[in-house]
Amino acid sequence: MPTRNMIEAINDAHRVVMAADPDIVVFGEDVGYFGGVFRATAGLQKEFGKERCFDAPISEGGIVGTAVGMAAYGLKPLIEIQFADYIYPGYDQIVSEVARMRYRTAGEWTMPMVIRSPYGGGIFGGQTHSQSPEALFTHVAGLKVVIPSTPYDAKGLLIAAVEDPDPVIFFEPKRIYNGPFDGHHDKPVKPWSKHADSEVPDGHYTVPLGKARIVRPGNDLTVIAYGTMVHVALAAVEENGIDAEVIDLRTLVPVDMATIEESVKKTGRALVVQEATKTSGYASELVTLIQERCFYHLEAPVGRVSGWDTPYPHAYEWIYFPGPIRMRQALEKVMAD
Amino acid sequence: MSDPVTDPRRNAPALALHVPEPLYRPGDTPDFSGIEVPAAGSAPRPDTHAAAAETHPLTRGLVRVLDENGRAVGPWDPRLDPERLRKMLRDMVTVRAFDDRMYRAQRQGKTSFYMKCTGEEAIAVAAANALHPDDMCFPTYRQQGLLVARGYPLVDMMCQIYSNAGDKLHGRQLPIMYSDKPHGFFSISGNLGTQYPQAVGWAMASAIKGDSRLAMGWIGEGATAEGDFHSALTFAAVYQAPVILAVVNNQWAISSFSGIAGAEQSTFAARAVGYGIAGLRVDGNDALAVYAAVDWASERARANAGPTLIEFFTYRAEGHSTSDDPTGYRPAGEAQQWPLGDPVERLKAHLVGFGEWDDERHAALVAEADKEVRAAQKQAEAQGILPGQGFDRIGSMFEDVYADTPWHLAEQREEALGEARVYLGRDAS
Numbered sequence: 001m002p003t004r005n006m007i008e009a010i011n012d013a014h015r016v017v018m019a020a021d022p023d024i025v026v027f028g029e030d031v032g033y034f035g036g037v038f039r040a041t042a043g044l045q046k047e048f049g050k051e052r053c054f055d056a057p058i059s060e061g062g063i064v065g066t067a068v069g070m071a072a073y074g075l076k077p078l079i080e081i082q083f084a085d086y087i088y089p090g091y092d093q094i095v096s097e098v099a100r101m102r103y104r105t106a107g108e109w110t111m112p113m114v115i116r117s118p119y120g121g122g123i124f125g126g127q128t129h130s131q132s133p134e135a136l137f138t139h140v141a142g143l144k145v146v147i148p149s150t151p152y153d154a155k156g157l158l159i160a161a162v163e164d165p166d167p168v169i170f171f172e173p174k175r176i177y178n179g180p181f182d183g184h185h186d187k188p189v190k191p192w193s194k195h196a197d198s199e200v201p202d203g204h205y206t207v208p209l210g211k212a213r214i215v216r217p218g219n220d221l222t223v224i225a226y227g228t229m230v231h232v233a234l235a236a237v238e239e240n241g242i243d244a245e246v247i248d249l250r251t252l253v254p255v256d257m258a259t260i261e262e263s264v265k266k267t268g269r270a271l272v273v274q275e276a277t278k279t280s281g282y283a284s285e286l287v288t289l290i291q292e293r294c295f296y297h298l299e300a301p302v303g304r305v306s307g308w309d310t311p312y313p314h315a316y317e318w319i320y321f322p323g324p325i326r327m328r329q330a331l332e333k334v335m336a337d
Numbered sequence: 338m339s340d341p342v343t344d345p346r347r348n349a350p351a352l353a354l355h356v357p358e359p360l361y362r363p364g365d366t367p368d369f370s371g372i373e374v375p376a377a378g379s380a381p382r383p384d385t386h387a388a389a390a391e392t393h394p395l396t397r398g399l400v401r402v403l404d405e406n407g408r409a410v411g412p413w414d415p416r417l418d419p420e421r422l423r424k425m426l427r428d429m430v431t432v433r434a435f436d437d438r439m440y441r442a443q444r445q446g447k448t449s450f451y452m453k454c455t456g457e458e459a460i461a462v463a464a465a466n467a468l469h470p471d472d473m474c475f476p477t478y479r480q481q482g483l484l485v486a487r488g489y490p491l492v493d494m495m496c497q498i499y500s501n502a503g504d505k506l507h508g509r510q511l512p513i514m515y516s517d518k519p520h521g522f523f524s525i526s527g528n529l530g531t532q533y534p535q536a537v538g539w540a541m542a543s544a545i546k547g548d549s550r551l552a553m554g555w556i557g558e559g560a561t562a563e564g565d566f567h568s569a570l571t572f573a574a575v576y577q578a579p580v581i582l583a584v585v586n587n588q589w590a591i592s593s594f595s596g597i598a599g600a601e602q603s604t605f606a607a608r609a610v611g612y613g614i615a616g617l618r619v620d621g622n623d624a625l626a627v628y629a630a631v632d633w634a635s636e637r638a639r640a641n642a643g644p645t646l647i648e649f650f651t652y653r654a655e656g657h658s659t660s661d662d663p664t665g666y667r668p669a670g671e672a673q674q675w676p677l678g679d680p681v682e683r684l685k686a687h688l689v690g691f692g693e694w695d696d697e698r699h700a701a702l703v704a705e706a707d708k709e710v711r712a713a714q715k716q717a718e719a720q721g722i723l724p725g726q727g728f729d730r731i732g733s734m735f736e737d738v739y740a741d742t743p744w745h746l747a748e749q750r751e752e753a754l755g756e757a758r759v760y761l762g763r764d765a766s
Contacts, residue, residue, distance in 0.1 A: 051545045052545070056572075057568070057571045057572060057575055059567075059571055059572070061534065061564050061565055061568045062534050062537075062565075062568030062569065062571060062572050064534075065531060065533070065534025065535055065537075065538060065565055065569065066535070066537050066538030066541060066572050067538060068531075068534070068535045068538060069475070069535035069536060069537060069539035069540070069541070069542065069552070070538045070539065070541060070542040070545075071538075072473075072523060072535065072538075072539055073473075073538075073539045073542035073543060073546075075542045075545065075546075089564065092528055092531065092565075093531060093534070093565075096526060096527075096528040096531060097526060097528070097531050097535070101524060102737050102739070102740070103509060103737045103738050104506065104509050104510050104514075104516070104524055105506060105524045106505060106506050106507045106509065106737055107737050108505070108506075108516055108518050108524070109518065109523070109524055110740070141738050142738050142739065164740075165740035166739045166740055210743070254739075254743035254744065254745060255745075257744065258744075
């Protein structure tokens with residue numbers, strides 16, 4: 001089976017869906033001739049023509065707004081916002097238009113589009129290339145929010161997102177585009193080629209939206225994570241010798257609560273991990289859901305690991321980024337309580 | 338001697354902020370004689386394939402067809418047959434009658450909100466008559482004339498206004514925020530300007546698929562300050578999208594006059610110059626000029642000659658909405674002073690002028706439109722008015738958020754039905 005890193009898997013997903021459906025158009029800043037700054041759309045313009053993969057003006061509001069019109073026409077836009085940090089100029093179109101169109105027209109118009117965007121830190125990107133704004137979108141009714149953590153999932157989830165009838169925000173953890181990451185920034189990143197999840201089949205397959213994955217079974221604690229944090233959590237669990245069950249959410253909305261609930265009721269302890277700033281993050285929602293549904297099974301308060309409530313720094317990035325130390329302290333606390 | 342490094346501003350004059358003010362405020366006597374109104378027929382009509390730059394002088398003038406005597410003059414005369422003219426007149430009269438009835442319905446507490454388009458009827462009606470029926474419209478909230486002109490049932494419009502059992506939008510939208518795909522009318526948004534890049538995107542999609550249909554978008558002059566206006570023009574210019582972008586300059590964005598949107602410095606049509614696309618500034622109270630401009634722009638777009646920005650110069654004769662009292666910020670009677678007149682009266686005078694209409698027939702038309710609107714209102718109200726809504730089909734509130742209802746919404750639906758059961762003392766649906 002071919003081995004692909006995450007960016008190659010995403011690129012391959014584009015090829016699969018574009019070949020299957022002539023109504024899919026791909027556009028965004030630099031995505032056409034050059035193939036995107038991260039190369040996610042490399043070769044697509046050459047293969048599918050300029051009318052199906054093209055460069056857009058630097059106008060995220062324009063990119064999303066025109067995508068709304070295209071979806072109204074009957075096309076399926078698969079658009080790239082170059083960095084999640086740049087999504088804000090398009091936020092009004094996403095929140096007020098894309099998310100609500102099906103509802104406000106009682107299904108007369110739908111918005112089957114995917115908005116892809118690299119997100120998260122760990123690449124020395126400073127404030128404007130490192131944010132994790134997923135909670136801003138999980139709060140919006142009508143959107144689905146998907147975040148893969150492996151090349152296999154990235155391709156399967158992206159194809160499922162394109163085939164989904166609802167608009168999907170697809171955040172790609174750019175820290176692990178080229179290889180998994182265990183939170184030790186001073187250690188070399190292992191290439192995806194040495195990882196089982198880099199075996200990415202050719203052709204069409206999907207990973208269903210709304211279904212989490214138990215990455216590591218365990219009995220004493222449930223660790224819930226998504227994106228880059230799945231790998232940070234896994235490494236921390238292994239390094240600390242805890243028999244923890246690690247769940248990769250894959251989809252934040254709709255979240256697979258059944259898997260979380262079953263696991264937490266089994267282990268009696270839960271730790272939620274996000275890279276985003278702490279206050280009102282998606283982890284807060286997960287903690288509440290667990291409290292609402294598993295309270296009488298809990299043996300300790302639900303723990304939470306996150307970035308700090310500061311804008312994302314440049315020089316102090318490795319103090320901001322949730323890593324082995326924060327993970328160890330949180331694991332110790334939730335296990336000791 | 339002062340040190341320019343440590344004290345660089347010692348002799349610099351104080352800076353002053355310029356906040357534009359309209360010419361007249363309540364209590365003043367409006368006098369619009371200073372507004373330049375070029376003679377009808379004086380604007381040249383470039384070939385529809387002309388370079389965009391050839392239109393740019395027209396972005397500062399005013400394309401007018403109907404003169405003071407109601408005669409159609411000059412190169413922009415669309416030479417419409419009397420049947421088409423009578424249809425446009427009928428559409429405009431119907432819109433006015435509809436507005437009046439729905440305004441009253443709001444005042445009677447039958448709905449929450451209404452927005453009239455008095456004085457601006459020609460803009461939507463003549464545009465709809467100039468477009469092909471399957472061209473796509475991305476309107477703002479004062480283009481009810483598009484639906485009327487395209488034959489959308491008045492009853493359906495009213496059911497939407499009442500959020501009643503006949504409302505195809507299931508009571509989810511404000512009154513007047515219509516949506517109808519078969520009539521090429523895109524869902525209206527309360528967030529201003531969002532429809533502009535959407536119109537461009539639809540037009541781009543039409544071009545991508547090798548279709549022949551085009552899109553037309555509308556925006557108010559106030560909303561041209563939104564970023565979406567500029568991204569729409571950028572995308573339209575870059576991809577030469579088959580789109581017509583209209584700015585309805587009706588002088589007032591609620592209480593802010595057009596100067597707050599930049600009208601003191603330039604015309605809105607002249608925004609086309611910077612983007613290198615065709616631009617026209619048109620008398621919006623002249624149904625023939627509106628028709629001619631949209632017809633010109635659609636021929637241009639259909640021939641892949643590029644997009645057109647059209648400013649329709651008009652005046653919002655009524656308040657912004659039923660929630661607005663314009664006497665608080667502008668003189669009463671301004672609309673009557675407006676130098677471009679009443680679009681209905683002007684089109685009527687034109688038809689009368691060449692013997693295709695008369696006062697009797699006009700009075701009969703007004704009475705007929707009123708009767709039609711009243712009949713529709715009766716039919717709509719038989720299906721309910723807004724105050725009576727809210728407890729039937731509560732479960733539907735949770736539909737259409739997604740294609741399939743996810744678990745969390747299904748749970749919340751049950752919670753809501755439980756609440757309603759307690760509140761109503763019976764099962765709700």
